[in-house]
Amino acid sequence: MGWSREQVASRLHLRLTLIAAIESDTYDKHTSPTFIRGYLRTYAKLVGIEEGKILEAYAHLGLEPVQGVNMQSFSKRTRREASDSRLKIVTWLVVLALAGLLVAWWWQESNRRAAGQEQLAASETAAPAEATPADLVPAETPLLPAAEQPPLSDVSEAEVAVGAPEDGAANSDAPVASAATATQTPEPAPADEQGSAVPQLKMSFTADCWLDVKDASGKSLFSGLKRANDELLLEGKEHLRLHIGAPMAIRIQYKGQEIDMSRYNNGRTARMTLPQE
DSSP states (O other), rough: OOOOOHHHHHHHHHOOHHHHHHHTTOOOOTTOHHHHHHHHHHHHHEEEEOHHHHHHHHHHHTTTTOOOOOOOEEEEHHHHHHHHHHHHHHHHHHHHHHHHHHHHHHHHHHHHHHOOOOOOHHHHTTTSSOOHHEEEEEEOOOOTTTSSSSOOOHHHHHHHHEEEEHHHHHHHHHHHHHHHHOOOOOOOOOOOOOOOOSSSSEEESSEEEEEEEEEEEEOOOEEEOEEEEEEEEESSSEEEEESSSSSEEEEEEETTOOOOGGGGSSSSSSEESSSSS
């Protein structure tokens, strides 16, 4: 297209030295191969070269270290899934067996209580039918003179006096029941409403930028190219490790706090760890 290196660097938002390295196949050994492949794809799109050819040419340079790839065979995964399925089946069988035992125990207990109640009711019904010897012998009522018989008013007053404490005892129990009824358990206070959660890592991009983010366990949270006006939200185990291709094209907020990127304006890629020590 007849563009100069300065024009290409300006269009891609990359350093002039990086454009020169791409054209001369001399790359900085400290630059990640992931970033280099991303730069090559962007460069190929701009100048109209097929991506596959330029990436194949880069691979022939032999600059990428050979890394062992941990692959899990399909057969092992199938065996593990089958083992998990059998374990789930056994677990469900145990749960169902326990549930069956619980139902059987409850049924037997209910039958035992019902039988006891029937026996108690039968014994209470048969008790009045049995006559005692005292009931069979008529009582001899002596004939007393009228003067010796107590007046009826005295007898009724004595019966009332004897029955009065029972009424008082019944009345004394009433306030206790009322107090127990009036006692109420206070309802728990409603939980406080939770505010909206602040994202752990928020990144905004003002230009095209390659980015690689990993958490403390080495898990890759993101690796690739972000465009201008893109926004990226990530969550991971602290500490987070960032490798940024164009530090001046990114704005970072960690747990709502703005990260100062002014110290990374030397035109090189930036590496940082969050939270910062």
